[in-house]
Amino acid sequence: MTKLEIKDLSMRYQRKYILDNLCLEVESGELVVILGESGCGKTSLLKVIAGILEHETGRIFVDGVDISNLSPQKRNIGYVPQGQILFPHMKVKDNVIFGLKAKKLPREQIKEKLEWIVNLTEIKDLLDRYPHEISGGQKQRVALARSMVTNPKILLLDEPLSSIDASGREALALTIRRIQKETETTTLYVTHNQEEARLIGDRVAIMYDGKVQQIGKIIEVDRKPLNYLTAKIMGSLNVFPVSFYSINKENDNFVIVDTTIGQMKIPLSDTQRRKKITGIKIPPTEIKISTIEKKLSEEKESVIKKGIIKSVIEIGKSLFRIVVEIQGENIEYLKVDTENKELVNYLKTNQNVTLEIASEKVVLL
Amino acid sequence: MERNIDKQVERAVMVLALIALFSFLLSFFYLPLFKILSYAFQKNGEIGDESVFSVFWSTVTQSSNIRFLSFSFNQALISTIICLVFGLPVSYFFAQYKFKGKDLVINLLTVPFVLPPIVVLLGFIITYGENGWLNSVWKTVFQTDRSLFKIFGTVEGIIAAHVFYNLSVIIRLMIPAWMNLDYEQVEVSKTLGVKNFTIFRKIVFPQLINFIVSAALLVFIYCFNSFAIVLYLGEVKYQTLEVRIYKLIKNSLKFTEGSSLAIIQLLINTLIIIIYLFFENKTRQMARGKEKGIKPKPIKLKNTPLKEKISFIFLSLITLFVMLFSFSPMIAVIIESFIPYTKGISPLWGYLTLLSSEYMAILGNSPFRMFINTIIFSFSATIITLFFSLLIVLILRIRYNKLRNYKQSIVENFISYLIILPMATSSITLALGLFLKYRTTEVYLNYVWILIILSHVLISIPFATRSILAAYNRIDVEMLNVASTLGASRFFIFKKIEFPLIGKSLIVGGIFSFAISLGEFGATNFLVRGSFGTLSIAIYKLIISQTIQLPATMATILIILTVLSFLIIQKLGDIELKV
Numbered sequence: 001m002t003k004l005e006i007k008d009l010s011m012r013y014q015r016k017y018i019l020d021n022l023c024l025e026v027e028s029g030e031l032v033v034i035l036g037e038s039g040c041g042k043t044s045l046l047k048v049i050a051g052i053l054e055h056e057t058g059r060i061f062v063d064g065v066d067i068s069n070l071s072p073q074k075r076n077i078g079y080v081p082q083g084q085i086l087f088p089h090m091k092v093k094d095n096v097i098f099g100l101k102a103k104k105l106p107r108e109q110i111k112e113k114l115e116w117i118v119n120l121t122e123i124k125d126l127l128d129r130y131p132h133e134i135s136g137g138q139k140q141r142v143a144l145a146r147s148m149v150t151n152p153k154i155l156l157l158d159e160p161l162s163s164i165d166a167s168g169r170e171a172l173a174l175t176i177r178r179i180q181k182e183t184e185t186t187t188l189y190v191t192h193n194q195e196e197a198r199l200i201g202d203r204v205a206i207m208y209d210g211k212v213q214q215i216g217k218i219i220e221v222d223r224k225p226l227n228y229l230t231a232k233i234m235g236s237l238n239v240f241p242v243s244f245y246s247i248n249k250e251n252d253n254f255v256i257v258d259t260t261i262g263q264m265k266i267p268l269s270d271t272q273r274r275k276k277i278t279g280i281k282i283p284p285t286e287i288k289i290s291t292i293e294k295k296l297s298e299e300k301e302s303v304i305k306k307g308i309i310k311s312v313i314e315i316g317k318s319l320f321r322i323v324v325e326i327q328g329e330n331i332e333y334l335k336v337d338t339e340n341k342e343l344v345n346y347l348k349t350n351q352n353v354t355l356e357i358a359s360e361k362v363v364l365l
Numbered sequence: 366m367e368r369n370i371d372k373q374v375e376r377a378v379m380v381l382a383l384i385a386l387f388s389f390l391l392s393f394f395y396l397p398l399f400k401i402l403s404y405a406f407q408k409n410g411e412i413g414d415e416s417v418f419s420v421f422w423s424t425v426t427q428s429s430n431i432r433f434l435s436f437s438f439n440q441a442l443i444s445t446i447i448c449l450v451f452g453l454p455v456s457y458f459f460a461q462y463k464f465k466g467k468d469l470v471i472n473l474l475t476v477p478f479v480l481p482p483i484v485v486l487l488g489f490i491i492t493y494g495e496n497g498w499l500n501s502v503w504k505t506v507f508q509t510d511r512s513l514f515k516i517f518g519t520v521e522g523i524i525a526a527h528v529f530y531n532l533s534v535i536i537r538l539m540i541p542a543w544m545n546l547d548y549e550q551v552e553v554s555k556t557l558g559v560k561n562f563t564i565f566r567k568i569v570f571p572q573l574i575n576f577i578v579s580a581a582l583l584v585f586i587y588c589f590n591s592f593a594i595v596l597y598l599g600e601v602k603y604q605t606l607e608v609r610i611y612k613l614i615k616n617s618l619k620f621t622e623g624s625s626l627a628i629i630q631l632l633i634n635t636l637i638i639i640i641y642l643f644f645e646n647k648t649r650q651m652a653r654g655k656e657k658g659i660k661p662k663p664i665k666l667k668n669t670p671l672k673e674k675i676s677f678i679f680l681s682l683i684t685l686f687v688m689l690f691s692f693s694p695m696i697a698v699i700i701e702s703f704i705p706y707t708k709g710i711s712p713l714w715g716y717l718t719l720l721s722s723e724y725m726a727i728l729g730n731s732p733f734r735m736f737i738n739t740i741i742f743s744f745s746a747t748i749i750t751l752f753f754s755l756l757i758v759l760i761l762r763i764r765y766n767k768l769r770n771y772k773q774s775i776v777e778n779f780i781s782y783l784i785i786l787p788m789a790t791s792s793i794t795l796a797l798g799l800f801l802k803y804r805t806t807e808v809y810l811n812y813v814w815i816l817i818i819l820s821h822v823l824i825s826i827p828f829a830t831r832s833i834l835a836a837y838n839r840i841d842v843e844m845l846n847v848a849s850t851l852g853a854s855r856f857f858i859f860k861k862i863e864f865p866l867i868g869k870s871l872i873v874g875g876i877f878s879f880a881i882s883l884g885e886f887g888a889t890n891f892l893v894r895g896s897f898g899t900l901s902i903a904i905y906k907l908i909i910s911q912t913i914q915l916p917a918t919m920a921t922i923l924i925i926l927t928v929l930s931f932l933i934i935q936k937l938g939d940i941e942l943k944v
Contacts, residue, residue: 052846072849079850081843089865098861099851143847150851 002063002153002186003028004049009058010210011048018044019055020210026154029184031177032215033191033201035233040208042190043082046156049188050079062153078147078155078185082162084139086131092142093127099150113149120179121145137168144176148183155180155187161196173199194235206230228279228365237335238282239365245277255364261332264303266362279365284337286361289322290354291346301359307334309351312344320344324353375855382756389753393819394787397798398631404624404801424625430609434629437605440520441588444527448584449577451528452535455687458680459536460543463661470688471540472935477691478533479877479931481884482593483901484920487908488694489516489526489594491701491917498697518600526594529694531584532687538583542576542648548660579644586637590630590791592887597908606630607793611891614797624801627794634789695924701917715918727910728903730896736922739899742814743882746821750878751871753822754829758837758867788827795823796891813894820888825878832877836870837863869937880930884923 004026011019018041026032036042047053049060051072060068067075086095096117100110118124121141126134134142140160147155160176161169177200180187191197197204198218205215206226214226225231231239244258247268255268259280266280307324310333315321322336322344334355338344347353405421424430459471477485493499493514503513516522546569554564592607599608606626613623666674703712711717718724722731730738787795799816803809808816840863848858886901893902900919907916 047846050846050850052849072846073852073854075850076852077850079847081847083843085841085843085847087844087848087862089862098848098853102848102851102853102857102861146851147847 003061004154004186004188005061005064006049007059007061009045009048009055009060011044011053011055013044017210019048019058021058022207022211024205024212024215026186026188028186030202031180031187031189031200033189033197033204034207034212035191035194035197035204036207037233038192041210042192042207043158045207046079046158046188046190049154050077050156051075052079076150076153078150078152080140080143080147080155080157080160082158082160084136084143084163086139086142086146088131090130091127092123092129092131092134095131095142096123096127096145096149098146103150117145117149120182121148121175135168136164137172140164140172141175144179148179148185151183152185155185157187157189159191160189161191161193169196170199176200194233197234204234206233208233225281225365227276231279231281231365236281237284238287239279240282240332241279242277242365247273257364260328260330261305261326261334262328264362265301265359266364267301267360268364272364277364281363281365282334282357283361283363284321284335286357287334287336288356289324289336289338289343289347290356291351292354303357303359303362305334305355305357307353307355309347309349309353311349312347322347324355326355379760382759386753386756386760390787393799394790394795394823397795397802398786398790400801401624401627401794401798404620405628407621420621421625421628424622425629427622430622430626433604433609434606436603437589437607440523440527440603440605441585441591444524444531444588445581445585447524447528448531448535449581451683451687452532452580453539453577454680455532455684456536456539457543458684459540461661461680462664462677464664467661468935471536472932474688474691475533475537476695476928476931477530478537479880479927480530480695481886481901481920481923481927482530482591483886483904484698484884484923484927485526485530485694486594486597487904487913487916487920488698489522489529489598490908491697491913492694493522493525498693516598518598518602520603522598523591523595523603526598527588527591529690530594531587532691534584534587535580536687538580539573539576542573542580545576546572575644575647579641579648582637582641582644586634586641589637590634590793592791592793593890593905597905607791607887610793610797611887614800615891620801623797627797631790631794634791635786638789698917698920698924701913702921704914706912706914715914718915719918719922724907724915727906729898732903732915732919734896735898735900735903736919738814738897739883739901742818742821742899743879745818746825746882747875747879749818749822750825750829751875753826754833754874755871757826757830758833761834761837787823790823792820792824792885792887793891795820796888799888800892809892809894813892814897816892817889817897817899818882820892821878821882821885824885824888825881828881829874829878832874833867833870836867840866873934873937876930876934880927883926883930 004024006022006024009019009022010017022045024032034042034045044053048055051067051070051074055068058068059066062075062077072079086092087098090098093114097110097114100113105113118127121144123138123141123145126138126142131139131142144157144160157176161172164172173196176189179185189196189200201218203215204218204221205212206221206229207213208229214221214230221230221234222236225234225236228239228241240259240261242257242259245255247255252273253268254265255272255277256263256265257277257280264280305326307326309322310325311323313321313323315337318339318341320338320341322338324334324336326332326334336355405424406418407420455474459467480488491497493516495512495515495517499514500512504510514521514525516525550568550572551564554568559567589605590607591605592611595603595605596608596611599605604612607630610623610626610630613619613626664677666677669677702715705712705714719732719736721733725731728735799820800809803816844862845858848862853861884901885899886905889899890902890905893899898906900923904916904919904923907919
């Protein structure tokens with residue numbers, strides 16, 4: 001059981017900061033998913049932790065021991081790069097025991113460890129094959145076995161499911177999770193896919209601008225995203241950026257926000273008043289839909305939007321998602337979730353509809 | 366701290382490798398080249414009264430030299446164009462159709478390129494010479510004394526020999542170009558109703574042009590620097606710069622003039638090589654990651670449209686003609702080695718004489734000793750070439766470091782420039798440099814074999830290095846990263862991952878340098894003294910003395926060895942015809 005601490009890590013590439021005073025703590029046996037868009041520095045972070053890339057400032061501690069100046073060979077960190085990279089000229093078995101041989105372990109011990117990891121990763125049938133003779137998912141399991149067999153203190157996984165077909169993805173994700181749990185290996189898992197993060201992570205760390213911007217349990221980050229970008233990276237539905245906002249000096253209970261789906265007047269709480277507004281989030285279940293042009297509820301302040309239905313799909317048992325195109329300066333889409341089957345039966349593609357959102361249900365980000 | 370020690374060890378190894386490489390290149394390439402420069406600009410290599418450029422200028426502006434320069438250029442241009450005219454359809458034929466034994470035919474068509482030039486010359490003389498097979502048949506059939514084809518002292522002869530020698534380069538390099546063609550673009554254009562000619566002009570041609578230009582430049586440079594063929598077939602009238610330099614130095618002892626021309630030739634070659642590398646790099650970029658090229662189809666004449674039938678017949682006729690043209694000189698040499706040169710002697714006379722001590726007076730040594738020399742020189746040159754090629758690769762491992770800290774490696778760039786110059790230097794210039802630098806030393810006077818071997822090494826290094834580097838660059842750096850995180854040391858990674866992955870290319874590079882050294886003629890002929898001749902030298906001396914069976918026997922031995930080397934290379938990987 002090992003704790004990983006990263007303090008103020010910085011690294012530049014062609015004058016641009018890829019990692020900018022990045023801080024992160026991963027508890028013993030925990031799996032933290034680093035979620036971020038392509039090019040945000042996720043892979044560089046893993047490479048710096050593994051010792052493959054050199055950083056400029058900052059420290060990396062494993063169980064309180066500073067490993068920042070150790071070579072990759074001495075760090076005992078398992079690294080599984082993107083793209084199932086195996087040694088093509090070696091059989092699966094030789095791939096798996098490569099690290100053990102490099103560490104000059106006695107033959108008996110190698111045999112023992114091989115047997116253990118083969119059972120754990122379920123690759124017994126693959127041992128005598130060459131990498132080109134096995135599938136993508138199998139390759140990834142071999143890559144995982146190769147890095148786990150040396151009992152690494154930390155495991156770093158770089159988009160392990162990125163080139164696996166959709167059908168095998170979930171199974172592999174669960175295999176990774178099972179192995180990680182069984183071995184209680186502290187793990188950093190990098191991906192840009194929110195579904196993977198939801199499926200596998202204990203906690204999720206949202207990364208952009210070279211920093212971990214928000215870290216927490218998935219449900220927490222989902223509920224209370226730090227800002228517009230965090231919500232977008234988490235894959236939240238109906239999230240729109242705010243380009244401009246103004247609070248009336250006389251009545252500061254409301255804010256007027258300019259978004260890509262138009263201007264809106266939203267009630268403002270005390271906590272929201274103190275922070276910068278970067279975007280809005282409209283929960284899909286809080287949108288009312290109608291085919292007639294009128295305000296649906298009279299008593300409350302609400303936002304009315306007109307749009308055209310683009311698709312209606314069933315996403316769960318008696319739960320439907322209606323995608324509505326909103327025409328403004330840009331074309332945007334609002335997703336409306338409803339359980340009203342009667343209404344759904346009545347709706348048609350390309351039908352004009354009116355959407356109503358109660359102002360207090362719009363979340364300011 | 367610990368990381369710093371690792372770095373220091375690595376740096377120390379790197380410095381040692383750099384010192385070894387630079388001392389070799391400095392002693393046997395750059396200093397000799399400097400010697401040529403000093404001869405070109407100063408009378409007899411010493412500072413005289415005349416101004417620095419006057420000697421050089423008067424040499425290069427001499428009318429005969431300008432004539433030879435323009436001849437070198439023109440014949441190379443014409444040869445290249447003819448190679449393209451025949452090579453392009455033949456390469457298309459091989460890309461378009463699949464049939465049994467196709468790979469073998471392609472391989473055999475490539476053989477002339479790897480054959481020693483002197484063997485090509487001999488094969489050419491036997492097949493198309495004044496008393497050669499073609500003219501004999503012509504004279505017998507038409508009862509005439511006039512030859513159909515004259516190869517001695519004619520431009521046609523020189524160009525035909527160059528086409529024979531280089532056609533394979535075009536075919537070999539253009540097959541992958543056709544195969545790499547993004548055929549989906551053609552199909553999309555067809556669905557858009559675009560006419561075939563427009564598709565060719567707008568879609569196909571732009572994809573091919575870089576391949577065509579780079580292959581053409583390669584052929585041009587080979588023809589421009591042709592030596593053995595022009596030395597013999599051109600007689601006095603036609604000389605390439607390479608032949609002119611040789612004659613000026615060896616026959617007339619005009620060191621200054623020869624050196625001046627060598628400088629001019631080096632400049633032209635460097636320019637062409639730089640342009641070539643530019644286009645070749647573009648072809649590599651284009652070839653990357655494309656799998657949508659032409660899929661070869663089986664030959665089928667039934668139920669095919671007339672237009673396709675005509676195209677097939679046209680292509681196969683050209684291919685057959687090219688095959689006949691390419692194979693006949695090789696076959697002729699082998700057959701000729703069994704035809705008694707005079708009545709009453711055994712067909713095996715040539716092979717028996719190879720083991721005897723006859724012809725000592727002409728050859729300067731016994732034929733068998735020359736065969737042994739050839740093998741020993743080639744073997745030594747191969748070992749040294751591989752050593753230095755590996756050193757270059759080791760130095761270029763800095764690329765790995767560059768990726769670690771995202772910094773540009775100055776050393777890597779410097780080395781790639783450092784290697785261009787030996788690539789652009791012709792064998793005669795290499796030999797001339799070594800000769801001028803060491804002619805008064807013990808090495809030249811008593812141990813000239815060392816210089817012969819080193820000249821072979823210098824000629825082979827660009828080929829071997831490129832073959833090894835191509836394989837090395839295919840290694841995914843991420844693989845090395847993973848290995849290091851698994852605890853593997855630098856040496857362990859090299860031994861277990863990098864070395865096995867470049868192993869085949871090492872063998873390919875090695876065999877290729879062996880084959881080059883086996884038949885090397887220009888530099889060897891320039892430097893050779895006393896008893897250190899090789900089979901190529903023996904063949905040349907015997908052709909001049911008008912004997913055919915013995916040189917044909919020697920040439921047959923060289924053909925067998927070269928073809929064998931070539932087939933092993935083919936089994937293991939691909940040959941880098943490119944310089």
